[in-house]
Amino acid sequence: MNKTRLFQQKFFRTKYHEALLTMQSMNLLTIPTIKKTSYDAFISQTASSIMLRRGMTSLGKTQGKLVILGSGWAGFKLLKDIDTRHYEVIVVSPRNYFVFTPLLASSSVGTLEFRCVVEPVRRYSPKIQYYQAYADSVDIKKQTIHCTSNLNNKKDKFTIQYDTLVVAVGANSNTFGIPGVGDYALFLKDISDARKIRQRVIECFELASQPNVTKEEIPGLLHFAVVGGGPTGVEFSAELHDFITQDMARLYPDLINLVTMTVYDVAPQILGSFDQSLRDYAIKKFTRKGIQIRTGTLVEAVNERHLVIKDNGNVSYGMLVWATGLTDNPLTRAMGEYIIKDQSAKRLLTDNYFRVLSKDDGMPVNNVYAIGDCASIKDYDLPATAQVANQKAMHLRKSLTRIAKDGGSFENVKPFKFTNLGSMVYIGEQKAMVDLTSTNVKAKERGTLAWIFWRSSYFTMTISLRNKILIPMYWILTWFFGRDVSKF
Ligand SMILES: Cc1cc2nc3c(=O)[nH]c(=O)nc-3n(C[C@H](O)[C@H](O)[C@H](O)COP(=O)(O)OP(=O)(O)OC[C@H]3O[C@@H](n4cnc5c(N)ncnc54)[C@H](O)[C@@H]3O)c2cc1C
Known part of the structure; x- marks a missing residue:
C-alpha cells in the first residue's frame, strides 16, 4: 500500500470516527459501540446502519x-x-x-x-x-x-x-380453445391445483360410496382421465395409480375393481421426448398396471360428466386432469x-x-x-x-x-449456451426412467435404480434446509402409514 493511500485512510478514519460519534449522539445510528477499526469496516458499518435506520434499499446500488x-x-x-x-x-x-x-x-x-x-x-x-x-x-x-x-x-x-x-x-396451461376444458378440467400448475386434485379424488370415492348412487353411475365416477402424455401427465398418472392401489384400495375395497384410469393424447405416442426403448418400457408398465393409453385421440369437448372424443362419442369421468401444452x-x-x-x-x-x-x-x-x-x-x-x-x-x-x-457495459457479457442434463420421469411403483441419451453420457436407466436416482436428484435440488428435512420425513411417513385421505 503506498504512502498517499495510507495517509488518506488515516485521515478518513479519524473523520469517520468523529462523524459516527456525532451521528450516534443524534440517534441516527444503530451501532451500539463505535471502535476505531479498519477504514473498510467503518464504511460498511456506517452504510448498513444508516440503511437499517431509514429502511433504505438503494444506497450504493450502482445499477439502480x-x-x-x-x-x-x-x-x-x-x-x-x-x-x-x-x-x-x-x-x-x-x-x-x-x-x-x-x-x-x-x-x-x-x-x-x-x-x-x-x-x-x-x-x-x-x-x-x-x-x-x-x-x-x-x-x-x-x-x-x-x-x-x-x-x-x-x-x-x-x-x-x-x-x-x-x-x-x-x-399458462393451453386448453386449445376446446369447449368446457376451462370450466370442468383440473390443471396441475400450482399448489392450489394440487389441493383441488387431492380433494376431488377423495370426493369421487366418497360419491361412489353414497347409498343412493346407482350401479351405472359408479364406473363413471371412478374413471380418472388425464389428457396429455408428456412427462407431467405420465408422472401424475403414475402417482395417482400409486395412491389408488396403495391407499384407496385398502379403504374402499368394494370399489377398487371399478376404478379405471386413462391417459389421452392426440400425438401418436406418449413421452415423445424420451428414447424409444424407454418409451416402450413405460407403455408396458402402464398397460400392466391397467392404465389405458389412448394415443392419436382427440378430445373435442368436455362437459360436467363426459369427455367428447372425436369418432368415439362420450366417455364419463369422475376427474379430468388437463396436462397438455402451454400458451x-x-x-x-x-x-x-x-x-x-x-x-x-x-x-x-x-x-x-x-x-x-x-x-x-x-x-x-x-x-x-x-x-x-x-x-x-x-x-x-x-x-x-x-x-x-x-x-x-x-x-x-x-x-x-x-x-x-464493468460499470454498466455489456461488452464482456457472454451468450447463453444450454447444457442438457437429460430427462427423468417417475412411472409408478418405485420405478422411474432416466434418459441421458441427448447428453454426452449417452446413458439410460429404468426401474428401481432409476427411481432412486430420480428421488435423490430432486432431493438434492430442493432449496431450504426445512424442505430437505421435511421431504424425506414425509417419504418415510407415507411408506409406513400411507397417504392421508382426509378431505378439507
Ligand atoms: C407438474 C409439473 C411438473 C414438472 N416437472 C418438471 C421436471 O421434472 N423437470 C423440468 O425440467 N421441468 C418440469 N416442469 C416444467 C417446469 O416447472 C417449468 O418449465 C418451469 O416452472 C418454468 O419456470 P418459469 O419460472 O418460467 O415459470 P413458472 O415456474 O411457471 O413461474 C411463473 C411465475 O410467474 C408468476 N406470474 C404469472 N403471471 C404473472 C404476472 N402477470 N406478473 C408477475 N408474475 C406473474 C407466477 O405466479 C409464477 O410465480 C414441470 C411442470 C409442471 C407443471
Whole structure:
C-alpha cells in the first residue's frame, strides 16, 4: 500500500470516527459501540446502519432498480442469487412462494405434504422488496410497470419504475380453445391445483360410496382421465395409480375393481421426448398396471360428466386432469404489441443474452430480459422445462453481475449456451426412467435404480434446509402409514 493511500485512510478514519460519534449522539445510528477499526469496516458499518435506520434499499446500488416479474423457477433462482450490492431488487409476483414443480404431482396425491414443495419469497427480505401483485403491462419507453395487487380484498392498481427488467412470468396451461376444458378440467400448475386434485379424488370415492348412487353411475365416477402424455401427465398418472392401489384400495375395497384410469393424447405416442426403448418400457408398465393409453385421440369437448372424443362419442369421468401444452399469459400477450414473439409457442423472442427484441426495429431492448417458459431464444429452440429456466436464470445472474462490475457495459457479457442434463420421469411403483441419451453420457436407466436416482436428484435440488428435512420425513411417513385421505 503506498504512502498517499495510507495517509488518506488515516485521515478518513479519524473523520469517520468523529462523524459516527456525532451521528450516534443524534440517534441516527444503530451501532451500539463505535471502535476505531479498519477504514473498510467503518464504511460498511456506517452504510448498513444508516440503511437499517431509514429502511433504505438503494444506497450504493450502482445499477439502480432491478424488477423481477415472477417467482417461479426462473424468477426465484434469480432473486435468490442476485448480488444485491449492485441492484435494488424488487419482485412482483401474484404468489408469494416458489413451487418445486417436479414434486407437485407427489403432493397432489399426498405422497408429500403441500408445504414440502414450496419456498417463501419473503425469506429473502429485506434484501429484496416484494409486492404480491400481477404485472399487467410494461411501458418500455417510460420504464414503468403497471400492476394490480393480488390480495383477497385488495385489487389496487399501482405503477413501479425500473432500470432493468426481467420478465419471468411463465406460461399458462393451453386448453386449445376446446369447449368446457376451462370450466370442468383440473390443471396441475400450482399448489392450489394440487389441493383441488387431492380433494376431488377423495370426493369421487366418497360419491361412489353414497347409498343412493346407482350401479351405472359408479364406473363413471371412478374413471380418472388425464389428457396429455408428456412427462407431467405420465408422472401424475403414475402417482395417482400409486395412491389408488396403495391407499384407496385398502379403504374402499368394494370399489377398487371399478376404478379405471386413462391417459389421452392426440400425438401418436406418449413421452415423445424420451428414447424409444424407454418409451416402450413405460407403455408396458402402464398397460400392466391397467392404465389405458389412448394415443392419436382427440378430445373435442368436455362437459360436467363426459369427455367428447372425436369418432368415439362420450366417455364419463369422475376427474379430468388437463396436462397438455402451454400458451402465453396475459402479460406476455400484452407485451406482444411491441415485442417480437415466437409465433408458434407464443413466447417472447430474445437474443442469446435474453434481451427481448423490439417490434419497431427487431433490435434487442438493452435493459429488458425475458427468461423461463415465457421466452424463447431466436433460432435456438429449447424445451419449456425447469432445467432450462434454471440455467437461464443462473446465466442472467452472472451477466448482470458482469454488467455491474464493468460499470454498466455489456461488452464482456457472454451468450447463453444450454447444457442438457437429460430427462427423468417417475412411472409408478418405485420405478422411474432416466434418459441421458441427448447428453454426452449417452446413458439410460429404468426401474428401481432409476427411481432412486430420480428421488435423490430432486432431493438434492430442493432449496431450504426445512424442505430437505421435511421431504424425506414425509417419504418415510407415507411408506409406513400411507397417504392421508382426509378431505378439507
Ligand atoms: C407438474 C409439473 C411438473 C414438472 N416437472 C418438471 C421436471 O421434472 N423437470 C423440468 O425440467 N421441468 C418440469 N416442469 C416444467 C417446469 O416447472 C417449468 O418449465 C418451469 O416452472 C418454468 O419456470 P418459469 O419460472 O418460467 O415459470 P413458472 O415456474 O411457471 O413461474 C411463473 C411465475 O410467474 C408468476 N406470474 C404469472 N403471471 C404473472 C404476472 N402477470 N406478473 C408477475 N408474475 C406473474 C407466477 O405466479 C409464477 O410465480 C414441470 C411442470 C409442471 C407443471
